[in-house]
Amino acid sequence: MRYRFDRQSLTRGLTVWGPRLGLVAALLTTCGVLALLRPHFLSLANLTNVVRQVSINGLLAVGVTWVLLTGGVDLSLGSVVALSGVVAAHLAHPGMYPLWVPITAGIAAGTACGGINGLFVARGGVPPFIATLGMMTAARGLALVLSGGRPVSNMSPTLTRLAGDWLHVPVPALILGGVALAAGWTLRNTRPGRYLFAVGGNEQAARAAGIPVRGIKGLAYTVCGALAGLAGVVLAARITTGQPNAGAGYELDAIAAVVIGGTSLSGGVGSVGGTLLGVLLMGVIGNGLDLLNVSSYYQQIVKGAIIVGAVWFDRRQRGARVK
Amino acid sequence: MLDNEKHAAVLEACGVGKSFGGVRALRDVSFDVRSGEVHALMGENGAGKSTLVKLLAGLHRPDAGTVRVRGRRVVFRSPHDALRRGIVMMHQELMPVPELSVAENLLLGREPRGRLPGTIDRRALRREARRLLGLLELHLPVDAPMRTLSVAGMQTVEIARAIGANAAAVIMDEPSAAISEREVQALFRSIRTLKERGTAIVYITHKMDEVFRIADRITVLRDGERVRTDRADRFSEAGLIAAMVGRELSAGRLRARTAPGERLLELRGLSRPGAFHDVSLTVRRGEIVGLAGLMGAGRSEVAAALFGLAPAASGEIRVDGRPVRVRSPAEAMRLGIGMVTEDRRGSGLVPLLSVRENITLAHLADCCRGPFIRRARETDIAAQAIAANGIKTSDPDQAVEQLSGGNQQKVVIARTLLGRPRLVILDEPTRGIDIGAKRDVHALIAGLAERGCAVLLISSELPELMALADRLIVMRQGQVTAELDPCTVTQEEVLSYALPV
Numbered sequence: 001m002r003y004r005f006d007r008q009s010l011t012r013g014l015t016v017w018g019p020r021l022g023l024v025a026a027l028l029t030t031c032g033v034l035a036l037l038r039p040h041f042l043s044l045a046n047l048t049n050v051v052r053q054v055s056i057n058g059l060l061a062v063g064v065t066w067v068l069l070t071g072g073v074d075l076s077l078g079s080v081v082a083l084s085g086v087v088a089a090h091l092a093h094p095g096m097y098p099l100w101v102p103i104t105a106g107i108a109a110g111t112a113c114g115g116i117n118g119l120f121v122a123r124g125g126v127p128p129f130i131a132t133l134g135m136m137t138a139a140r141g142l143a144l145v146l147s148g149g150r151p152v153s154n155m156s157p158t159l160t161r162l163a164g165d166w167l168h169v170p171v172p173a174l175i176l177g178g179v180a181l182a183a184g185w186t187l188r189n190t191r192p193g194r195y196l197f198a199v200g201g202n203e204q205a206a207r208a209a210g211i212p213v214r215g216i217k218g219l220a221y222t223v224c225g226a227l228a229g230l231a232g233v234v235l236a237a238r239i240t241t242g243q244p245n246a247g248a249g250y251e252l253d254a255i256a257a258v259v260i261g262g263t264s265l266s267g268g269v270g271s272v273g274g275t276l277l278g279v280l281l282m283g284v285i286g287n288g289l290d291l292l293n294v295s296s297y298y299q300q301i302v303k304g305a306i307i308v309g310a311v312w313f314d315r316r317q318r319g320a321r322v323k
Numbered sequence: 324m325l326d327n328e329k330h331a332a333v334l335e336a337c338g339v340g341k342s343f344g345g346v347r348a349l350r351d352v353s354f355d356v357r358s359g360e361v362h363a364l365m366g367e368n369g370a371g372k373s374t375l376v377k378l379l380a381g382l383h384r385p386d387a388g389t390v391r392v393r394g395r396r397v398v399f400r401s402p403h404d405a406l407r408r409g410i411v412m413m414h415q416e417l418m419p420v421p422e423l424s425v426a427e428n429l430l431l432g433r434e435p436r437g438r439l440p441g442t443i444d445r446r447a448l449r450r451e452a453r454r455l456l457g458l459l460e461l462h463l464p465v466d467a468p469m470r471t472l473s474v475a476g477m478q479t480v481e482i483a484r485a486i487g488a489n490a491a492a493v494i495m496d497e498p499s500a501a502i503s504e505r506e507v508q509a510l511f512r513s514i515r516t517l518k519e520r521g522t523a524i525v526y527i528t529h530k531m532d533e534v535f536r537i538a539d540r541i542t543v544l545r546d547g548e549r550v551r552t553d554r555a556d557r558f559s560e561a562g563l564i565a566a567m568v569g570r571e572l573s574a575g576r577l578r579a580r581t582a583p584g585e586r587l588l589e590l591r592g593l594s595r596p597g598a599f600h601d602v603s604l605t606v607r608r609g610e611i612v613g614l615a616g617l618m619g620a621g622r623s624e625v626a627a628a629l630f631g632l633a634p635a636a637s638g639e640i641r642v643d644g645r646p647v648r649v650r651s652p653a654e655a656m657r658l659g660i661g662m663v664t665e666d667r668r669g670s671g672l673v674p675l676l677s678v679r680e681n682i683t684l685a686h687l688a689d690c691c692r693g694p695f696i697r698r699a700r701e702t703d704i705a706a707q708a709i710a711a712n713g714i715k716t717s718d719p720d721q722a723v724e725q726l727s728g729g730n731q732q733k734v735v736i737a738r739t740l741l742g743r744p745r746l747v748i749l750d751e752p753t754r755g756i757d758i759g760a761k762r763d764v765h766a767l768i769a770g771l772a773e774r775g776c777a778v779l780l781i782s783s784e785l786p787e788l789m790a791l792a793d794r795l796i797v798m799r800q801g802q803v804t805a806e807l808d809p810c811t812v813t814q815e816e817v818l819s820y821a822l823p824v
């Protein structure tokens with residue numbers, strides 16, 4: 001397609017990117033300040049560390065972006081991470097199965113949880129908050145049952161390599177990159193992707209347009225569960241155990257990153273690109289506070305303030321544009 | 324009173340202007356409303372009526388000019404500011420608290436205090452509520468939850484609320500858009516009571532007959548500018564329309580009657596308890612069948628059953644003579660049925676998606692290879708639909724919510740037609756859109772029939788049905804009461820079959 005740089009495409013570009021420009025600026029400013037205060041921040045080792053740390057939250061956030069787009073929510077992510085980690089670890093003792101078995105099983109466990117969430121929300125009409133709250137408790141319970149309440153260790157080094165480096169790039173970050181590209185592309189360029197926006201933007205209109213609303217909602221929860229499963233496998237590989245208690249509160253970090261990234265909690269607006277920016281911003285700030293030797297107790301206070309502050313700022317900007 | 328007229332103005336805009344993101348919505352408009360007067364504000368959608376009243380009610384601030392209350396310049400920082408000075412706005416979509424009672428809604432924010440601090444004197448609350456409703460000679464149950472009232476009931480409560488708050492001016496934005504003729508009469512009685520109490524009333528409407536019944540003065544806006552302000556009795560209907568659109572419009576039949584083709588749709592004894600009962604009708608190819616009746620007569624429900632939104636409980640639907648079951652809109656579309664739903668904001672458009680995306684939404688598969696959208700093809704299809712349906716948009720990627728009501732409606736129609744339906748159901752396709760867009764929509768409907776499409780047209784505007792339909796079917800309380808010839812029948816006759824007995 002021919003590219004025209006006229007005023008119209010410029011305004012259009014601004015309306016697409018406008019909400020995110022603030023985010024990009026915030027990210028760059030934070031990086032700049034950190035680089036001045038702690039030159040070590042810009043070192044390859046530290047930057048690699050940052051992307052490694054954000055990968056888990058990133059995978060969860062990309063998945064839950066789909067759910068938030070439909071106007072729903074998924075609170076079960078943290079528990080699903082633990083469950084799929086335990087499942088994968090169980091099948092990953094040295095010499096037991098080839099590498100793909102634990103990975104597939106972990107993802108399948110997450111997919112199943114997401115599918116059940118989707119079934120109750122889309123078919124059963126259970127509010128997403130309740131359906132996924134139930135799954136949050138049940139999946140955690142199942143993880144504890146499967147592991148007997150103890151960490152599942154003795155993991156084959158082939159699986160732990162999933163958390164290692166490939167050509168100096170952390171594999172989890174590569175996975176996140178691939179997943180985010182695929183998820184973002186799907187949202188923008190496929191029918192189910194377009195339907196997600198329609199269902200979240202006006203469910204009644206979507207129904208009258210013949211869109212399979214239930215199927216689309218089910219799909220969103222299933223994809224979200226599958227990515228939580230993947231995140232669980234990656235986490236297990238990183239900590240070399242299947243921890244039944246892992247992932248507590250991860251869902252809230254993921255939702256926070258998505259909302260900071262400009263996705264509306266009421267559905268219909270959002271993007272994977274924005275979500276990634278939100279994930280990065282939260283990761284960089286966390287890393288910076290570590291480098292500045294801020295205690296993790298204070299870090300939580302800062303994180304809470306940032307979540308509310310970012311969304312408050314964003315709403316104010318949008319409000320100003322409406323007037 | 325022999326005062327200079329200027330001083331009687333309760334609420335006034337002096338040379339106000341307002342732009343939104345480079346688009347000028349209002350330019351140098353002056354407007355005033357006096358005590359005990361109904362001043363109607365008319366104009367096509369996008370003419371600036373809503374912007375003007377939002378300036379007066381403190382929802383927007385003018386870029387230029389001033390707002391005055393009783394001659395004194397004011398700057399409203401919020402709607403609350405305006406409320407404190409006695410300016411009450413009744414919104415198109417009313418916003419009561421549905422779970423609270425009528426009395427609680429009436430006195431929301433002004434509850435009589437009880438003996439203990441922070442408590443409400445419930446007996447005084449109900450007494451005051453009854454007094455206010457009594458002023459309007461209304462007998463609404465003050466303890467009933469607000470949600471049990473009809474739209475008209477909620478409106479009267481809002482009016483009573485305005486009286487209770489001693490409003491100096493009340494702004495009504497299309498209050499009659501969603502209520503029946505009988506309810507309009509009740510609304511007008513309430514408005515007259517308000518007038519007698521010296522309240523100034525700004526009344527926005529699209530309906531010609533209404534404006535001459537209720538307005539003392541009329542101001543016409545066009546393209547953000549004031550065209551004319553005058554006493555209502557100095558306007559003729561034709562003159563008023565001409566002022567609004569800038570040209571004269573003809574009335575009467577809009578199309579010649581056609582020889583009916585073969586039967587496309589047949590309903591036999593279709594029923595859904597609580598909605599409609601034993602409805603039988605046929606629609607032929609190339610024919611427009613008008614469905615007349617009051618709101619709540621079951622017309623939209625029949626349409627919903629045909630389109631699979633709310634399936635019928637019993638009876639038969641035949642398409643091309645074959646009995647069919649329609650359980651979802653997708654199934655209806657596969658049978659060649661398309662529908663333009665009532666209430667384009669509620670069930671028609673996805674406001675945050677673009678014009679292009681809204682047009683292709685129902686037939687996205689045509690723009691796809693497998694699940695993958697082919698952007699170039701989608702852009703082409705949308706561009707063709709925009710041209711074919713006369714949608715005025717600067718850019719197909721513009722958010723559809725930024726279009727005027729008439730153009731939004733054309734987007735919904737364009738989407739429906741994209742599937743090349745053999746039967747098109749249109750439910751109130753011209754409600755709340757301006758005269759120019761209305762004429763375009765009428766031409767689109769007539770064109771559909773000309774091309775051999777079967778059309779089922781639901782409208783609450785009888786002149787529209789009589790101008791377009793080949794046959795007129797009247798419904799009352801869920802049942803078909805008459806089939807009439809729109810070319811010979813009178814409006815009174817149609818109404819006699821539509822009004823409840």
